[in-house]
Amino acid sequence: MRKVLISGAGIAGTTLAYWLRRHGMAPTVVERAPAPRVGGHAVDIRGTALGVVDRMGVLGRLRELRTDMRGMSFVNGEGKTLVRVTDHTLTGGLTDSEDVEILRDDLTDTLASVTQEGVEYVYGNWITGIAQRTDGVRVAFARGEARDFDLVIGADGQHSAVRSLIFGAEKEFSHYMDTYLAVFTVPNFLDLDRWQTFHMTPGKLAGLYSARKNTEARAMLGFQSPELDFDRHDLEQQRKLIADRFVGHGWEVPRLVREMASSELYFDSMTQIRMDRFTEGRVALVGDAGYGPSPLSGQGTSLALVGAYVLAGSLAASLDHRAAFASYEREMRPFVLKNQALAAMNQKNQTRFRQWKQIQSMRVLPHLPFRDRLMKAAMRPLTEAANALALKDY
Numbered sequence: 001m002r003k004v005l006i007s008g009a010g011i012a013g014t015t016l017a018y019w020l021r022r023h024g025m026a027p028t029v030v031e032r033a034p035a036p037r038v039g040g041h042a043v044d045i046r047g048t049a050l051g052v053v054d055r056m057g058v059l060g061r062l063r064e065l066r067t068d069m070r071g072m073s074f075v076n077g078e079g080k081t082l083v084r085v086t087d088h089t090l091t092g093g094l095t096d097s098e099d100v101e102i103l104r105d106d107l108t109d110t111l112a113s114v115t116q117e118g119v120e121y122v123y124g125n126w127i128t129g130i131a132q133r134t135d136g137v138r139v140a141f142a143r144g145e146a147r148d149f150d151l152v153i154g155a156d157g158q159h160s161a162v163r164s165l166i167f168g169a170e171k172e173f174s175h176y177m178d179t180y181l182a183v184f185t186v187p188n189f190l191d192l193d194r195w196q197t198f199h200m201t202p203g204k205l206a207g208l209y210s211a212r213k214n215t216e217a218r219a220m221l222g223f224q225s226p227e228l229d230f231d232r233h234d235l236e237q238q239r240k241l242i243a244d245r246f247v248g249h250g251w252e253v254p255r256l257v258r259e260m261a262s263s264e265l266y267f268d269s270m271t272q273i274r275m276d277r278f279t280e281g282r283v284a285l286v287g288d289a290g291y292g293p294s295p296l297s298g299q300g301t302s303l304a305l306v307g308a309y310v311l312a313g314s315l316a317a318s319l320d321h322r323a324a325f326a327s328y329e330r331e332m333r334p335f336v337l338k339n340q341a342l343a344a345m346n347q348k349n350q351t352r353f354r355q356w357k358q359i360q361s362m363r364v365l366p367h368l369p370f371r372d373r374l375m376k377a378a379m380r381p382l383t384e385a386a387n388a389l390a391l392k393d394y
Helices: 013-022 047-054 059-065 102-112 161-166 235-245 253-260 300-317 321-350 352-367 371-388
Strands: 002-008 028-032 042-045 073-074 083-084 100-103 119-122 129-135 136-141 148-149 151-154 174-186 195-201 204-211 216-224 265-273 283-285
Touching: 002 013, 013 028, 013 102, 013 300, 028 042, 042 047, 042 102, 042 300, 047 059, 059 100, 100 102, 100 195, 129 161, 136 151, 151 161, 161 283, 174 253, 195 253, 204 253, 216 235, 216 253, 235 253, 235 265, 265 321, 300 321, 321 371
Parallel strands: 002 028, 002 151, 028 119, 073 195, 151 283
Antiparallel strands: 042 100, 073 083, 129 136, 136 148, 174 216, 174 265, 195 204, 204 216
């Protein structure tokens, strides 16, 4: 039985563990966090990725947990509504779509719930060294003894340690997209009912949307900036950095900054990972570690789900890991490139003039008789990219 070490217990890692186990392999998942992480933003499952979770038997449960947003508003600094729309939202696209928008931690909890049997989870530890041999891989950890595996998979996100150990420094593959985003949980103090509210100023965006049947809310603070140098593990430094950026801002921004001080914080750059190859020897990358498209694409979660399915299936289809990895690369690369292109397109809309123009367009859109056609046309590139790969049966 193949022993496979997966670094990272996020969306890609848990999905990969499920499919490896289902194909008769023995997965071990090592995760640096001491326990499954809570909080985080809403994510989207679209197109081909819906087929992956359906085959895992969890699509029905995920639909029950979806955010079920009814629409969104943009407000000025005094809280006066500038735009109100009900046919789409900033985070989830069309409100009447078959796509599933769900909180990240609800998704990872659901995926983990079907991967417990036959999967070893090790929390509070991480990989510090990888030595490849012809017959396997010896892996060193921050805590405990080194262990031997047949394969190692990096599913450890944008700042992948596996990628750094095997492929090179992060800066070689990281393409910054001019924006930072913070997401954290707060009380639903605006009593939002499946609703999103945003306040936009030049180069900055503050937002709040209800979550978990309106019992709480998730806050967003985003800003454009030259690339910053900060400690990813120092939350207090990050909180100060964000707070300093939003000094003097109106609407509910001061309260959001105060709430951030005691909340679990997700903060990172909008960055795309571009690599010439996703595998090296007995090591492979999946999800954001190998081809993170950035949140600007809206497709990071779907790429992680599909990538994990294809990688596990390729390994099941061939006893030779080299042939399996080659198949994985061939299958995924066109899909990855098509979805990464969405982020570049959306980045162009981040200029201050284009942001202003978008708000003006949203003001008139509800009054146009052909608005449905306009919305579907605007969503067409995303729909085509999300469905650009047909799932195989392995």
